[in-house]
Amino acid sequence: MEIINALKNTDETQILEINFGPQHPSTHGVFRMTIQLEGEKICGLKPVFGYLHRNHEQIAENLPYAAIMPYTDRLDYVNALANNFGYALTIEKLAGLEVPERAEYIRVIMAELARVVNHITVIGFMLNDLGAFFTPLLYAFRERERILDLFEEITGSRLMNNFFRFGGVKRDLTNANLAAIQKIVSKFPAFLKEFEALLTKNEILCMRCQNIGVLSGDTATNAGITGPVLRASGVNYDIRKVDHYSIYDRFDFKIPLGEKGDVYDRFYVRVLEIRESLKILEQALAKIPAGEIINKKSLPLLKMPRNFKPPVGEAYGRVESPKGELGFYVVSDGTPQPWRYHVRAPSLINLTVLEEMCLGQKIADAIIILGSIDIVLGETDR
């Protein structure tokens, strides 16, 4: 009785340290956080990495350049095409290869479809984390599956596409493929409308997401946060607009920006980005020219990958992957394998501010904050 009375007179509570993950469904893989809790409030959080580490960089340094392409699929396995894009772009920069017009269009079409797939998956899983158990996710997966069927038809694989080649792409899009893409693109807005009618102004969603995990623009810039998470904080920075890599300067699209930088903004920026991607797809499908799909100079490379020796030098190529800035840093010493190969993984660097976003929030909120950052452990741990 005395103990209970003593406890009643003091506000102090015991700090509880829990291990969240690595085997937990809402960490989206094998990610672990050690969380310090005061009641239900988070007062400390340390992410622990490395459960899916396979030293991707060392594997790549022992392989010929062309053989690394399928390994890049395994980085961010939700949208392998964006990883292919980044790696192909870097090697083309290193070796000075030009890409034919039609191949550029095919690349943009595939990359934007991958962005739609990624964003729709993330939104679905985020709602799953919120407790909207699987219904929105299955709505999202129904649409995702249509695009993945198309990927299977075009690239031969649903997820591990391995579609890009240095100086072009692996296979041409037939007219039937283009018609199928057009059909998906024209049907997608109706699905988005339905999805939004169910979710965007839903009171529970708003209450759970607004003013949770707020990230200011200055902190985000300084911490190297990129992608939708950065833009939700109101910083206008999209590499498609800044670098104009590939042919992104030819399309008319906007950069959706958030105001507060909370979980809700991150959710809604992604919805808007899908709309912009659809705009790019419409324009690309209308304008796609006929012609070559791969640079003639790189054709022998397809047959004999070990003969491909880029000149001595280095290149840093980056693309706007759906998760943020995906960068590849490759150093060539004139041999068939790279001397140094480094991946700048957005999933890893976007976690820099995880602790700051979670401090003072409830433990249930930490899960949706992590869900709204959108990580894939294949890329985080490499």
Next chain:
Amino acid sequence: MSPLAIEEVKKNLEARLPDVKLRLVGDSLLIENPEDLPRVALFLKENPKFLFDYLSSATGADYLTFLESVYHLYSMAQKQGPVVLRVRVTKNNPRIPSLAPVYRSAELQEREAFDTFGIIYEGHPDLRRLFMWEEFQGHPLRKDYEQEDAEVLEAADIAWLEARGIKIPDEMKEKAKTLQAAGQRAITRKPEKPRN
């Protein structure tokens, strides 16, 4: 950034920080003395002409005789870049001041470079291994790193396993004995040529 622009960056840096030794390597700036790195980065970040407020990539590289740390800086405010900074250190004393106080994005990336190359970033708030576990020996991306053979057990491994009641086949024990007698470790042999 084009070669011309990097020369302008160099000129501005030399005018403001005359005691910093800089050298152009390709399109990048090599800072001769690692101690100067935070000053150079802070100048590039805060000078209104450049405003390189975003550290995109920070990583290491092993060039056999020395280790290198490479930084790619961009400007989100001015939409320009990159400026590439390099710092070189010897393998015996790989100490570089950390950029984490200037750019928080260096936090995890420097931990990764510490893990894989063993570059010690001084002043980093939490310099631990990022991917490997704490007891791990060696730095796997260094060119002289020797990988353990996962299928061959060493004498120490067998002692550890047997202490926990796990039975080991005799041939494995014999192999470990011969290795120990020869004073060798179980190292995988590197392929002469990479796979095709």
